[in-house]
Structure formats: C-alpha cells, structure tokens
Amino acid sequence: MNSPLVPLPQQAHPQLVTDTNTAEPILLRYWDIVFRRRWLVIAIVAAAVAAGIAVTLLQTPAFTAEARVEIRRSQDNVTDVEAVTPSDADQDLEFYQTQYALLEARSLATRVVRRLNLTRTDDFFNTFGVELEEGLRLEDGSAGSLSREQVEERNREAVDLFLRHVGIAPIRGSALVDLRFTSPDPVLSRDITNAWAEEYIQSNLDRRFASSIEAREFLSEQLQALRERLETSERDLVNYAANSGIVTLSQQRSANGRTETDRTLTIADIEALNTELAVATADRIRAESRLQRGVDTAIVENATLSGLRQNRAEIAASLSSLEARFGPEYPPLQSLEAQLAQLERSITQEESRIRTAARTDFEQARQREQELRGRITGLKQNLVSEQQASIQYNIYQREVDTNRQLYDGLLQRFKEIGVAGVGTNNVSIVDRAEVPRSPSSPNLLINLLASLIGGLAIAAGVVFALEQIDSSLRDPTAVRELGLTLLGVIPKVEGDEVIDAVLDRKSAISEAYVAAQTNLSLLTDRGLPDSFILTSTRPSEGKSSSAVALAISLARTGNRTILIDADIRSPSVGTYLGIANEKGLTNYLTGSSDLAALLAQTEQENLTVMTGGPQPPNAAELFSTRRFGELITELKRQFDIVVVDAPPMLGLADVPLISNSVDGIIYTIESNGVQMRGIRNSIERLRIVNAHVFGALVTKYEQQGRSGFGYGYGYGYGYDYGYGDNAKDTKA
Secondary structure, X not given: OOOOOOEOOHHHOOOOOOOOOOOOOHHXXXXXXXXXXHHHHHHHHXXXXXXXXXXXXXXXXXXXXXXXXXXXXXOOOOOOOOOOOOHHHHHOOOHHHHHHHHXXXXXXXXXXXXXXXXXXXXXXXXXXXXXXXXXHOXXXXXXXXXXXXXXXXXXXXXXXXXXXXXXXXXXXXXXXXXXXXXXXXXXXXXXXXXXXXHHHHHHHHHHHHHHHHHHHHHHHHXXXXXXXXXXXXXXXXXXXXXXXXXXXXXXXXXXXXXXXXXXXXXXXXXXXXXXXXXXXXHHHHHHHHHHHHOXXXXXXXXHHHHHHXXXXXXXXXXXXXXXXXXXXXXHHHHHHHHHHHHHHHHHHHHHHHHHHHHHHHHHHHHHHXXXXXXXXXXXXXXXXXXXXXXXXXXXXXXXXXXXXXXXXXXXXXXXXXXXXXXXXXXEEEEEOOXXXXXXXXXXXXXXXXXXXHHHHHHHHHHHHHHHHHOOEOOOHHHHHHHOOOEEEEEEOOOOOOHHHHHHOOOOHXXXXXXXXXXXXXXXXXXXXXXXXXXXXXOOOOOHHHXXXXXXXXXXXXXXXXXXXXXXXXXXXXXXXXXXXXXXXXXXXHOOOXXXXXXXXXXXXXXXXXXXXXXXXXXXXXXXXXXXXXXXXXXXXXXXXXXXXXXXXXXXXXXXXXXXXXXXXXXXXXXXXXXXXXXXHHHHHHHHHOOOOEEEEEEXXXXXXXXXXXXXXXXXXXXXXXXXXXXXXXXXX
C-alpha cells in the first residue's frame, strides 16, 4: 500500500470514459449559451415586444402620400444644337445618385415651403406636434410681428421638419422614383408631395436656364476678348504686308481652315512678262531668220516689188516693140522710157526699204527681248525678297486664322445656347399623389416584428457581453486550458438528496462517479492511487459531495476505503452520511493518540469515516504540524485507499500544507461557477508547492440543451460555506 505513485505521461493515457477529444459543434455551443440564459433572453424579448405594442397604441396615425416621377438620363431636343453640359455627362454612374441627393436638398425643400407658404401660420408645426420657441410662435396669427431673423428661423424649422418626413424610393432597374411624404394630415401629405415633385421639375429647368445664362455671360466676355485679339492680329497682318510690299491678288482656305496665298502682284507681273518675253523672243528669232536668209529672198517674196517688176517687164516689152517700129524720137516711146526709168527707181527704192526694214525689225525684236529679260530679272529679285518676307507674313496670317476660328466657334456657340434650353425637361410626373385612404403607420404587425427582431438583437448583445465577461468553465473540455486532465463530468439535478442518488447504482450520478473512478485508475501504472484529496476554488462547488460519492463508489469495488473530512472549518461529511460530528480529525491533530476511537463505520461496506471534529480556532496551525502526514501514513497501512475532503483553495493555506502528505489532488470545478482566472491562480498555488494534481472533476453540469457527455439527470446544490459558529451543517 505504500508503494510510490508513478503517474503516466498525459499523452500516454488510454482513452478515458468521458470523451474529451471531440469538439462540440459551434452551433450547439451557441444553443447551450442561449439555453443557459434563456430566461434573460425571454425577458428582454418580452420587454421589447411589450414596448412595441405600447408604442403602436400610443403613436399618432400618419398618412403617406406617394407621387411617381421619371428621371431620364437625357432630354428630348427639338433643336440640332447641343446643351451646355456635354451629352456624355448624363451617362455617368453618379447621375441617379446626384438626382436622389437633389431631391433631398435643402434648397428644394425651401422652394416647397415657400410655394405652399407653410410658415404663414403655425398649423404646419402643430400638425406634427412641434412646439416652437417662444419668440417664433405667431401669437396674433400674423407673421408681420416677427423680425427678419425670426422669419428665417421659422423657415429653417419648417425645412428641417419637411426633410425629416420625406422619403425617396427608386424602383430598381428603371428610371422611376417614388416620392413620399408622411404627416398626420392626409390632405397635407398629398399637397406637399405634389408640390415637391413639381418644384423638383421646375428647379431642374431653372438650373438648366441658369447654366445657359452663365454660359452666355462667359461666352460674351470671351467673344469680346477674342474680337479684340482678331482685330489686332488683322491690323498687324495688313501693316506688315504694306511695309513689305506684299500685294495679295487671290487666297484660298485649306481643309483645316488655314488661309493660303495663291497669287501676289509680283507673281502676276512675272507671269505676264514671261508671256511677253516668249512673244518677243519668237519675234526676234523670226527677224533674225529673215536677216540670215538674205534680203533677196525677202525682195523676191515682196508683193510690191513683184508688181513693180511685172509693170517694168510689160513697159520694157512695149518699149522694145515701139523701138522696132518707130525711132527714138517717137513721143510714146519717150513716155514709156520715162515710165520705165521711174519703175527702176521705184524698184531700187523698194529693195532698199526692204533691206532697211529687215535690219530694223531684227534690232527692235532683239532690243525688246533684252528689255523684257531685264525686267523679269528685277521681278525675280523682288519675288525672292517677297518670299523671305512671307515667312513672317504667314505667321501673322496663322494668328489671324486661329483667332478667327476661335471667334467664329464661340460666336456659333453663343448663338446656339440661346435655344439650347428649349428642349423637353428630362423629369416628368408619371403619377400624381392622391389623398391616402388609410394610415401608413403605425403598423402593428411590422412594429411587433421590429420589436421582436430588436429584442432578439438586444438579447444577443447582452448575452454576448455577459459571455465575454463571464469566464467561468462552461465546456468541460476547457480544463485542458488549465493543464489538467478531465476525470469526469457530474450532472446537475434538482434537490439535495445527493447521497441517495449516489446509492442508487442505476442513477446517472452513480454512473458519473463510476466513470470518474475508472478514469482515475487509468492515471497510474498500478491503478488507483493510495491517497488523494478533493479540493475546489471556493465553497459550494460539489467538492464534499464528490468526496463522499467517490468514497462510496470505491468501497463498492471491494477497496477498504476511509473518508477523512479535512475541511475542519466547516465539516459536512458526517451530515451526508448521518454520523455525528462530535470527534474526528481535529482531535487527532491536537494530540489524541486513540485513532480507532476517531473512526466511524458506515452502513456502506468497506467504507470508514473520520469526521472533522470540533471546529478549531487555528486550522492552518494544525495542518502545519507533522501529525496529518503521520495520520495519512498510518491509515495507508490499514486501508487500501484514503480519500480526503480538503478545504477550498480560496483564501486558505490548508490545501498547500496537506497536499504533500497524499499522492495527489482531484480538483473539483463547478460548471458555470468560478471564473477561470480564479481557478488558474489556485492551481498555480498548488504547483508552487509541488503538489501533484491528478485532474479535474466538473460538477453541476447542466445537460439539457447539450450533448457530448450523455447525462440526462443532475443534482443541485444549495449549500453555504461558513466559517465560525454560524457555519451551516450542510455544505457541498
């Protein structure tokens, strides 16, 4: 019985009876949380539903009027000119979002308020139950008594009230939008909704015309500036052309609108002189050719000479005939001789004239040709100078063209925007608002549903917050986070008949402790440990009842078992087993040597009990002596197993003092009891003194709504742990 206890490594332990390696499904964990806090959830949801019903009954009926408008991305144009805004701007993704924002703009709300004159009286504010400040109310029913600042403040209040009760509902996949206004007065709701839609259309038109007016003003300023620039550039061009002697005869415009000069005066002169030079050159060549061919040819070919020669021949023939018949003195003969002499002189003169004319014609043709060539040479020099000057001239010309194009474009645009706003508005009313026949709110069903959802949301938030705050052990497998082995899970039942349930071998309590006993026997290489204590973090965690139950379970298996109530500050083992707490452990620790007289037999076979005995004033001093260790050593000789019900750890030094006298410790943890931080601190205290902790026993585990440990029963604990004279006899 005194062989040393050799614990096996935790990873070498065989599978325990309670499966601690199966992770609980996450949905089941949530269900466990809800089930544990079901009354809190029910209370919050019930309060939310009750509040929803109360609000519904107390709420003033409200009527919602609805008008439907169509907002197209582009307007229908009746002219070919474009609007001021580019046509592709309406295709932006932000178009409809912009329109929705404009529908809820304060400027539009102000237009509606002014159109309906809602601030003329207090009726609009009274309809919604709004109490204006003292200085803003109309005491005499007239706004004439208010200052300008007060009137503006009333308008702001009316606009704010209007915006709080409007709503827009775009119809998905279409250009239709529903405009809604809600108020306690159905007629007012209709009037405001229709005015809202109409003012939205009018404001849209106003913005278009305003943009056109602004554009016209801007273009007018730009046109004036461009006109001055164009005049200046044209003046510079003319002055430069005059100073440079550039005379343009013809111009044409290219495809890109540039002015190109075709002919200048110099070019025209050169062309004309070239034509004359060609003629003069031809005349000179002909004259030179005639001169080179000889005058005889010209003489022969001359018609006058031919006639004179023919007359000379005829007269010579007549003269020969008369000389043969008459003498020299014959008068007709003398007359013919005179005629013949005259013809000879004429022929000689004509031949001389022809020769002189040929030379004269040649000289004149050559002189004219030379003169024309000289003039063309001079014009060519002028053309070169003109071409050099045309570089700067073209620069001036391009500037004139550019300014003229800009001016013409802006002038055309200025004329266009005058008619660009006459197109049909892109916003139109599809359905006008009518007087609503039934109130839109309150809706009992919707309010109840919203209250239910809100209550569930609040309950979920509260439960989540409580779960975050509450770090108690809820899942038995969480003992692994403490570095402990899970020895068993003891279910919770209602009532105090714990031992009666343990004595029933068919009960779930009995089965749970048998499973814990089995797991305990698997922790060492030789079975059950010879001695161990049960402790907990604080009182009322099921430590004492578990000590009694384990002792009974061990005794049933034939092990000679002794149960020691070491919780001498508030002993309770005797109460569970019906044994008077007159003498016991306190007597032995204070010096009594009659051990047999301190032991009491129970009705359970193989089970002996040593009660706590009288309550001492100095329990820690009693455990600090060697008497408790000697007691455990002696009892190991007499019994197979020694079970010690030790005090709790919280605030006491008893367990660290007695832990080294036994083989190990079974740490009892109440499910949903002590915070994990407290448990961890207590276990750390045990490890500091080198105490061996076999594992943890989870008690008061609620199985309803859970799965994984197989218990449908449990037992409840209602014990108070006291110290001193007022300590109760019943303790867990």
